[in-house]
Amino acid sequence: MKNLRIFFAIPLNEELSALCREFTEACENQSIRWIAPENLHVTLVFLGDFPENLLSSLLQHVENQLFKSKSFEIVFEKFTYYPYKKPVMIWGKFFENPQYSGFVRLLNKACEDFYFDHHLEFTDHLHKDQIPHITLSRLKKQPHNLFPLPEAFNLHVRLNVSKYCLYQSELLSDGARYTLLHDFSLKA
Numbered sequence: 001m002k003n004l005r006i007f008f009a010i011p012l013n014e015e016l017s018a019l020c021r022e023f024t025e026a027c028e029n030q031s032i033r034w035i036a037p038e039n040l041h042v043t044l045v046f047l048g049d050f051p052e053n054l055l056s057s058l059l060q061h062v063e064n065q066l067f068k069s070k071s072f073e074i075v076f077e078k079f080t081y082y083p084y085k086k087p088v089m090i091w092g093k094f095f096e097n098p099q100y101s102g103f104v105r106l107l108n109k110a111c112e113d114f115y116f117d118h119h120l121e122f123t124d125h126l127h128k129d130q131i132p133h134i135t136l137s138r139l140k141k142q143p144h145n146l147f148p149l150p151e152a153f154n155l156h157v158r159l160n161v162s163k164y165c166l167y168q169s170e171l172l173s174d175g176a177r178y179t180l181l182h183d184f185s186l187k188a
Contacts, residue, residue, distance in 0.1 A: 001052070001053060002051075002052045002053075003049040003051055003052065004050050004052050005048060005049055005050070005169045005170070005171070006047050006050045006166060006167065006168055006169070007043060007045065007046040007047060007048075007166075007167055007169060008044040008047075008062075008107055008111075008164055008165065008166055008167075009041035009042060009043050009165055010041060010042040010044060010159070010161050010163075010164050011163070011165055011183075012040055012041060012042070012159065013160070015157050016040075016076065016092075016157055017037060017040065019076070019153060020092055020134060020136060021037055022153060023079050023092070023150065023153060024037075024136065026150040027147070027150065030147055032137050032139070033137060033138075033140070033175075034136060034137050035135060035136055035137060035138075035175075036175060038178075039175075039176060039177075039178045040134050040135075041134065041165075042074070042132050042133065042134055043133075044103070044164060045104065045107050047111060054120075055181070057118075058111075058114055059166065059182050061110060061113075061114045062107070062111070062114075062166075063184060065106070065109075065110035065113070066106060066107060066110060066184070069186050069187065070099075070186060070188070071160060071162040071187065072097070072100065072161050072186075073097075073099075073159065074094045074095070074097050074100050074132045074158075075094060075095045075097075075157070075158050075159075076092065076094050076095075076157040076158075077093050077156075078092075078093055078151075078155060079091070079092055079093070079151075079153070080093050081149070082133070087146060088139050089138050089139060090136045090137040090149070091133040091136065092133060093132075094131070094132035094133060094159070095132075096130075096131060096132075097132060100130070100132050101130045103161075105130075108124065112124070161186065162185065163183050163184060163185050164184050164186070165180055165181075165182065165183045165184070166180075166182045166184075167179060167181060168181050
């Protein structure tokens with residue numbers, strides 16, 4: 001039985017993609033390996049290895065459980081290191097949002113129920129604080145000299161979340177490649 005490495009995420013709009021591109025270009029003198037622009041997203045729920053033969057059942061289950069979910073909006077706050085005390089990533093961070101947090105909990109619960117119904121072991125990957133964010137870079141080693149992140153950017157860009165997607169992640173020698181498997185619409 002073949003497994004796929006999968007996760008649910010929100011795709012970025014053009015304005016946020018451009019903002020992230022501007023930011024990484026402003027940091028280009030730093031020796032940082034950036035996530036490829038086409039791979040940027042806001043992760044909702046990471047499932048990891050999942051049996052390919054159950055994929056269509058999972059899609060149907062999630063669709064049935066979340067069909068009443070409404071679109072919402074998240075607002076970009078800043079670029080930052082994360083976690084703050086011992087950074088291992090550079091994030092594009094959004095303001096906390098109760099609709100986002102509630103939607104993540106619903107999606108996570110739908111996935112957990114599906115795993116239980118199919119006798120699969122479910123690993124909960126939820127961040128306890130559920131901060132919406134874009135991972136721009138995973139820092140290989142904890143840098144001793146973190147450079148100051150540029151701040152002069154058009155912040156407070158809004159992302160209207162009217163759909164979410166299921167992606168496959170393939171880990172390759174030159175970085176991950178994400179493939180869209182399915183998208184789901186949210187009610188207006």
